[in-house]
Amino acid sequence: MDQQKTGRDFAAEDIQSVYKEFNSTSSGLTSQQATDLLTKVGTNTIQKAQRESQFKIFIKNFISLMAILLWVSGFVAIVAGTTELGIAIWCVNIINGCFSFYQQRAAQKATDSLLKMLPSYTRVFRDGDPQQIETSQMVPGDVFTLQAGDSVPTDARIIEATSLQVDESALTGESVPESKTAKYSKGEGQFAESNIIYAGTNVGSGTATAITVATGMNTEFGRIAKLTHSQKRATSPLQLELNRLTKQISMIAIAIGVAFFLAAIFFVKYPVAQSFIFALGMIVAFIPEGLLPTVTLSLARGVQRMAKKHAIVKDLNSIETLGETTVICSDKTGTLTQNQMTIDHVWLARKAYEVTGKGYYNNGKIQYQGQDVDLNKESDLDLLIRVAALDNDTEVQNVGGKAKILGTPTEASLIILSQKAGVDLKANRQKFPRLKEFPFDSDRKRMSTIHRIDDTELRLCLKGSLSDTLKLCSFILDNGQVRPLTAEDHQKISDVNKGYAAQGLRSMAIAYRDLDSSLTAEQIDQLSIDKTEQQLIFIGLTAMSDPPREEVFDAVKKCHAANIKIIMVTGDSTLTAKSIATQIGLVGDKARVITGTELDEMSNQELSDALAGEVIFARVAPEQKYKIVSTLQDRGEIVASTGDGVNDAPALKKADIGVAMGKMGTDVAKDAADMILTDDNFASIVSAIEEGRAVYSNIQKFLIYILTSNVPEATPSILFLFSRGLIPLPLTVMQILTVDLGTDLIPAIGLGSEQAEPGIMNQPPRRRDAHLLNKTVIWKAFAWYGLIASVISTFAYFFTNMQNGWPSVALFSSGYNYREATTMTLAAIVFTQIAAVMNCRTQKASVFKNGLFSNHLIWFGIVFEVALLAVLVYTPFLQDLFNTAPLNARDWLFLIAIPIPLFLIEELRKYVARRMAADPLS
Template sequence: MQEKSTRMYAQEELTKVYKELGTSENGLTKEAAETRLEHFGPNTIKKAQRESEFKTFIKNFLSLMAILLWISGFIAIFTGTPELGIAIWAVTIINGVFSYYQEHAAKKATDSLLGMLPQFTKVYRDGEVVNLESSQVVPGDIFVLQAGDAIPVDARLIEATSLQVDESALTGESVPESKKVGFEEGEGRFAESNIIYAGTTAVSGTAKAVTLTTGMATEFGHIAALTHEQKKTASPLQLELNRLTKQISIIAFSIGLVFLVAAIFFVHYPFAKSFVFALGMIVAFIPEGLLPTVTLSLAQGVKRMAKKHALVKELSSIETLGETTVICSDKTGTLTQNQMTINHLWLPKNEFDVTGQGYVNNGEITLNGKSINVADYPNLGMLVQVAALDNDTQVEQADGEPKIMGTPTEAALIILAQKAGFDIKQAKLDTPRVKEFTFDSERKRMSTIHQIEKDSYRLCLKGSLSDTINLCDQIQDGDTLRPLTVADHERIDAANKEYASSGLRSMVIAYRDLGQLDEDELNAIEFTEAEKHLTFVGLAVMSDPPRPEVFAAVNECHEAKIKIIMVTGDSSLTAKSIAVQIGIVGENARVITGSALEKMSKQELKIALADEVVFARVAPEQKYKIVSTLQEMGEVVASTGDGVNDAPALKKADIGVAMGKMGTDVAKDAADIILTDDNFASIVAAIEEGRAVYSNIQKFLIYILCSNVPEAFPSILFLFSRGLIPLPLTVMQILTVDLGTDLLPALGLGSEKAEPGIMKQPPRSRNAHLLNKRVIWKAFGWYGLIASLISTGAYFFTNYENGWPSVSLAGSGSLYMEATTMTLAAIVFCQVANVLNCRTQNSSVFSIGLFKNRLVWYGIIFEILLLAVLIYTPVLQGVFNTTAIQWVDWAFLFAIPIPLFLIEELRKLIARRSHPELY
């Protein structure tokens, strides 16, 4: 029964539908419903199966970098420094727990997929209507709907009165669909006139329907299942960190091997001593602070995004968004406001632009920037009156925002009347409605009859231009009425075509004075008789307007070299109009509909995606196809949306961005980031944060590698002098820099905000890596080399003050300890300059605030205090081979960062002047 496709029921006779479903117009018996519930299961949407909490927890400790750190801890313990080994493990454990907590909290906050279905439905059981939990509805159940009800199942209509259904969650179409009992195929998917779908909402009218499919067998369920099938792959950041770990591992172990061989054959150390020496160098080249720095950088970005109304579900998601090259954006509710708004009023003598105007009282309406009294424009006053009276929608203020009870189209007309200061409640009392002819998809109009005086009546009507204009005999021209001429028809048609070319919808506002009618005549009159000899008043022109902030956001995306592709279920004309209006594409952009996309080969689609293109009337599977094709082209794709139809693409994309206020729970569940304010501009802010995260990780890498060069340089001198130059830096001192003095300043770099110009640069290439030529040059050839010369110079200068080269370099004793202490201290103070220099790539540190990043300065203070503790604490002096130094030595050390900082500022100034367009 339930294996049959929903659409296959659309064209069948109701009697046959009843027979196939084993039901009748009186519904099921209680016993039959219970049997079917056992067979089909509850009417719920299954969630994607997630890995166990234990597995989620453990994986935070088993990444390549984490494994390398576990090994480093073993090496440290093996070399006789258990305290350092334990410290490395502690860093790994704390980082893993922190990462798990962040991800667990985010998942818990968005774990609400089932909330989209309504809780209760009015269902016929044993011939009576009962209020039943929606999860208990089964195929064959007969249920009733009224305006505002969410639809719990896929169903075939049995009865329908003025039923309009908001299907935007499934189709992306902002205009509600009219539904009726008779079959019409309609345009696009889910457009069958007599089928209603789970996950949509009745916005007006009433209906009675028979349930066809429930739960995962509904179209809603099929889309959810398609979403569940998509497995999230490792994020670009995770892949890059794995690559970096492999690179660092190769470098570290290669250096260790070189030092092992050199120690044995050049210095003639015993193998055991050479092995311990080599292991110490391996540990020195492993950046133990990388994982906590990455986590801190991501967490800081997440916190900043939370303040900008974006909930990040997984830490790595924010960095992925920073790499985005293409945004596939839905239109309705994402780029637009998802509420119809009157843009223009076309009247025989005047055309008024009312876009974006506010509420005005006392009979005035703000038109084209100035207030105009409605009384001065009879057409305008009549248009407002008819639009307000021929209307079943209410618009109320709730929490400072309009709350619509009815259809978006009628709501736009009500808001227009409110702008004009029209007292709707009083007008309904003065001119009560006595009869109505409800909207239907065949007439494409609605009319109501109102008593304007005793036994005198007026018909108020609104409808589509093509189905209404030929019913008009005359036109209201100012305060006079005259016949509607051919010239009038041509003017009205030309105006409508101009509006349509901009993606706007025109609606005719008309009326007819019926004169005096007695009660029998009033009761007997039908719409065929009443809706003729109309007086044309004007056109109300409307659209779903773009969000005000989206224009700047789109422009910023273009500056950041990020391509935006609109992918919507809306009509091609509307889609292109909005895309051109907000600057996504130019006038010559290609529009591809879902039916055309269905016939395109993968190669043809790739050619189309390489140019400016807009996709309209697309199905969920087609959105998924677009995203996957872009990924095959090497793009990093962010997909935005709010509907059920967006969920598969959100899950497939490198980064899925769902709308939090207007978005469905299915979309939120599939997404990586949820915008709590539904603001497209928040995506741009998130991209900036993502780029900052990656930049901060690279800053950390440069900083941490800087100290590796001065750490290794003394050992090179020791080896290649065959031991004649004693080790200027011991293994314990090397590890002190890596795990002690360097760690906190490096973590401070992880909290650095985006520097100026970051959004004027293109997204990083997939072929670009954290450890690239620029990083290697800065770390080894610039910062590292300078630090090596200074620290080694400090070692030799200390010996020089004590008689070298007249006497041999000391390999032990107080002089040796003083020399190694100065070498260690010089490296630390070089790193003070380096951490300040690493805060920006080419911008001046003064431009972002020298003291703005407090974590960096706390780290600097900490490393200096730690150095002092190691130097002046007797117990630690023996462990770390240090000794007390004089105040003159401290003066020399504090002077080191100043020239290093100023030299780098000069280099950055030259770089900025070479590329002024980026700053």
């Protein structure tokens, strides 16, 4: 037995050769054979991508560039003589690392709960007897049986099949089930062999007996999983940007430290040791200790909000990457559409009806010219619906308010049609029992059944493709009368069918024939297809579609407003793909449709040129998505790609954001993806992108806020240095670090949980060359918020000195009056930061529009920093440590008056900016 062979290699061989290949028989293997083979080839399981050890993931949270910078900062603080603050910085780093690890574990657990393995049990023949065994214990040579609703556990060669239809969308992306038989035909495209079934696919209808030819990682499913596992993920844009920001801040902090060190020596004539400690304190002050906790919390809150919107994120950093997305490569079936084939139109010789209610259990109606139809008065329509319902093997069950199909989607649409017409399906089948069936097969493309009608008549009910059905019809039902089918009728029916096809609808012809009622049961059983399926009476056409999801229209509009391009990549037909794409507003009428065959023949440059315009990909195999995604990335795009099949996995892993379907997705697709949609809904991707944009925006808001306090923190030292020590330090190093690690931290983290700003999806994605620390951030932090805070805090210092006799007496450099002045400087910075955190909540919109009190964490942070300030200034032993003194009522009135005007002034600036953006001429 050669395990290098694939399932397809056995398609053309006769069944006896297959038995011989695996030393098996039609009765299966013996228990001993199975045991020996299991030891040799291993279990029938798909190995998941090898994950990093939990210990390694844990350690990674403590060795990022920012984490290393914080370790160094803590060490510097200890060297500078502020041991307590050094330890505090290290504690912040430890808490953040643990928090990040916890969030990653929580996301992974949520993902693992979604991942479902292959079916647990299969009916296998062992020792000649049927047995239920665990699917994982199956081996090559096992003979097993399948029926409607079963998942195929292995790659297998069919021995016998009856009306077998298999949903191979997990491999091919094609939503229409494939007919499978024991007879070999090559078929068109990959996995199209008529007598081979593949692991991970599902039986839609019929029954089969098959022999296993490949298991586990040797199946097509496993082969693609192996290919996916070999690919490595690139560093996320957020990680790259945080590394860049860390380097920038480190360089700025060191440059400032060196400048202050030299100035302290040459201007103030400080001793070298004292100058060094002073400079180290400034370096620590300029490092944003709250950056990592803020980023982690912002990502974690994004994960929580996205989970509520049916999106499970496996990697925290993936959230921000979503915010950068410029292109979404989306499947059609089940993502943009409901994955519920639904009859839209019914055409008869005299009338064309419309069917309302998209999807299953939508309480639809059958209407003619806008009026509900009474079947009692529409005999032709009544007959079509009853024939379609009788010539049908599918059941549609209501399970918890959701439709569960036991059969094929196409037949299910006919069942739903009968339900909308008010037909009692169960009573109908009991009243007109089935006597014989001619199953659907890929050659005939039709199915027919014989029923006893009212105990006196025999009727053949038939449905199938129009071309294969119409050629068998000699008559047409016209307003209750049967008349000969003319050439004019043929042309009319053909024109109607072309019209439906142009709309992307799939048509199905319905016909019948009354047979000789005197036939006995034995004679009926001996009837042949050729003699029975002839001289048919054509009733009409049904036209069906998979309707778009209701939410997808708004989602597409949001993407267009946000300059995000959506490219449909589907295995469906070109007409259907373009019809749905134009219907939901994805593309215009002139969009180019490229088929999988054309894609194979295109060079990378030709594909790149095509991707610059409006394009749809149809009849594309899932593995061809990889080429599309790669080419888009070569064009500089940030790509999100959806998928549910095993062949989608390479593209999912290659994409910047891989999005797997939680309901219909295979294990391999979910394992390769960065995000899993629990509702398989395109609109959930758009919601996730909005959250991703909010995350990046929140990190920038934090950066502005934290840098704002650095300006008033640095100003006192600048005054001290440039006055050559004549102006005593208005703020001590301990007080500077108190702001950074104490009062600023919780409000800053609160900014990380801010909700998305109104209009965030009306902006284009941020460019790859855009950075967190940009001109806008620098201007707001240093030249606007920071400058105002510096003026106010400096004024507070001199104002307090004036209350104590300055300028009649020299500025105090020690004692109670000095401590009182530095305390007011510290307090003024804290209260300007209260205004700053409120102002930073939005970049353009009014805070009132977002909700003044909507962010509870920020308000908790404000209360906390005021309380902490009070503790520092009124607790005796802390007064000595932080060089503070008690504040009186007058001081508090001055401080309380600071935030309100600063907040209102910024609201006015934002209002003016919005007006100017709306009307540049103003």
